[in-house]
Amino acid sequence: MTDADIIVVGAGPAGSCAAIAAARSGKRVVLIERGPFPGSKNMYGGVIYPRILDELIPQWFETAPIQRWVIRRSTMVLSDTGALNIDYRSNAWGQAPYNGATAYRPDFDNWLAQQAVAAGADLICSTTVTGLLRDDQGRVCGVSTDRPDGDLTASVVIACDGVNSFLAKQAGLYPNANADNYTLGVKETLSLSKHIIDERFGVRDNQGVDIEILGGTSGVNGGGFIYTNLDTIAVGVVLKLSKLSAQKKRPEDIIAELKRHPAIAPLVEGGEVVEYSAHLIPEAGLEMMPKMVADGLLIAGDAAALCLAAGIWLEGVNFAMASGMYAGQSASAAIDASNVSAASLKSYTNRLNETFVLQDHKKLRKIPHLVLSDRVQHRYPAFVTGVVERMFRVDNPTPKPGVRRIVREERKKAGIKLSELVRDALTGLKGFG
Template identity: 60%
Template sequence: MAELAKSTGSAESAESAEVDFDIIVVGAGPAGSTAALVAARSGKSVCLIERGTFPGSKNMFGGVIYGRVLDSLIPNWWEQAPVQRWVTRRGTVVMTPTQSLTVDYRSAGWGEAPYNGATAFRPDFDAWLADHAVAAGATLVCSTTVTGVSRDSSGRFSVVSTDRPDGDLTARVVIACDGVNSFIAKDAGLYPHAGDTNHFTLGAKEVLALPREVIEDRFGLVGDEGADLEIIGCTGDIAGGGFIYTNLDSIAVGVVLRLSDLAESEHRAEKLIADLKTHPMVAPLVRGAELQEYSAHLIPEGGYDAMPTLGAPGLLISGDAAAFCLGGGLWLEGVNFAIGGGQAAAEAACAGLDRGDDGVGKSLVDDYRSRLEDTFVLADHKKLRKAPDLVLSDRMQFRYPQLVCDLLEGVFRVENPDPKPGFIRLFFRAAKKSGVKIRHVLVDAWRSARTYG
């Protein structure tokens, strides 16, 4: 494999003879392919290693891709990116087993370039992004699992071992975008709390086939418009949430479950999805749809305070490997954070190589971190650092959905000949029924204001 490396590397700098590549990127998801794209464009020799047979084949999300982060990398990306539908309808749903309240925001503007978000199949989208890295000059090596990254005699992480025969490759900088389980980051000691199941959720989803006209009728969509429904209150005794996304001729229905709760629950993921599909609000949307593919993946949802150290000598980590996924309640984003993270990693790596930095000092990682802080990647995470705990807190998850639905029940239910009760009375009644004290509501309102304000 080193032969492959030497024959395909662009060998820009005189020192390139010492290593196989300037930069090796592990994992061709959005973070890795973006890092490879940016590094290759700046003239570095880049190897992008992917364990799947093609980029995206191991990847799954419950998701929307917010593509504006691509504006500077791939101009008019929306004309070529393989998306399913452009999200013009964002519903935030609070439910109990028999009730639901949806805040249904719709924007015609989101259906026009440059758009806001899109649904997509990750095997399509990730392969497309990797194609751009290859077009920029990166060497993509698929069907190759990285088994470890080790230090050279100078203490720098520069030797990438793979499961190919003669499969060791060397680089000046290694960018690990090897996903939520990142054994590279863990083995390098960058994850002090890697085993904390509070910070990870299991996402499981069903993709269900429906004719596109049926989808458009049921969700009130026209053409390539799409809907994104995010749900709280549908995961039994497990903190988490649910989602429904429209693809072109299928819909995705799934749940996200906090691992620490899942470990103590009797509820299986596919059973919770089945329950969600029979919910009176959801059943009419999904009836008759046939299972096309079932999938599952871990999600790093701990946010800013659960992030690992972002690198070590010669090594940077990005994407889910660095827990860049944003589980912020109102905002559930990941692909854009991976792309922004991968871009910053490549820029830091290239700047380091250009100034002749040997990567041993702290400057590489410090530069990477400051670039992330200058963009939304760490700025948003820092601002929303309290959001994951708030969203997954017991009252948010198991009390407030009932309280909110009961309040609305009281508001809209007409019980003549009784006169209408006032809001305050209804609120106190609903709070009492759901076991919430008013001071808790005030505390949580203050927490929410501080988290999102």
């Protein structure tokens, strides 16, 4: 008899949701976390879209440790001195059933893991899984850990060990790991009083703001962000790993430069850095996803590169939670059927294909590369802000130029060919449309 029915590696959103789903189906579940508590290793600073939790934890928003409910979403395009801001506000997002939220992941992950414990899973912290155990036929049958006497056997292992998953690599599911597929997320958490944050961002109570930024990354392909917590703000950049390395720039310098931008400085002024952190992000979407199923093994969350970086949609936690939940359900069903082969566990990928998890990624498969392309990164911000600058500038007594003329001249000034503009527009329309 095995030590457990299902071992879940990593108590992040994917792991905890996998453990909840599996434990609720009556399985013996062990949830292993390398940190001293779930979320302790996390540096996340984004917006969580927890709608998928409706299925798993009804009325989750009554107990989840949320900082602010995001009621304003802004997309900002930065040139060297200018900024175009597209801002949408909906107070309805600040009421149940809510839309997105900011949260401290050490709190959120811990809360989610406690839901798994309440469902019957055993949570083992401060334990690092060092490898996969295999039976005589080469099927995964457990994990080894860094603890003495640390081997643990199970019918199914669900690897939710995050980006750069060692378990998925060890299982041979990541044949072509490529640094171009990853970005480095770097974040500063700045302490500001709640009153100041409310005033600067035009919100009240626990209303929050999400600002995504194109440009402002010192010439390194990527983007920036600002998120409001109750009495801190997260400001940071996401940088294409290969470009950051090639340009030999320091991420902390890039954040400092972003914070000095005339459009950003008034928002972050006076903020004291209380935390600095960095983390890899699997950003290439469908193109980098590994095979997610093997005999006795499932991969979920960031480990499976289930992160959507599609410009206006930047989501990861919801994909992690959904994939974890489906992995837990599929593993339980396979154990009930006494068949944990890859063929039996394929119900997991079927479920991903049927739902938003892979359908969104398929639909937007070309968008991550478009967003991180040199043209979108370096030429379009100057082009867009140049157009808007001239549209709103009043040069009396010179007559106002026509918009078409402005667009044509600014496009040429930015070095964008018409054919390139059309091609990118079509790619965007195909993805977003």
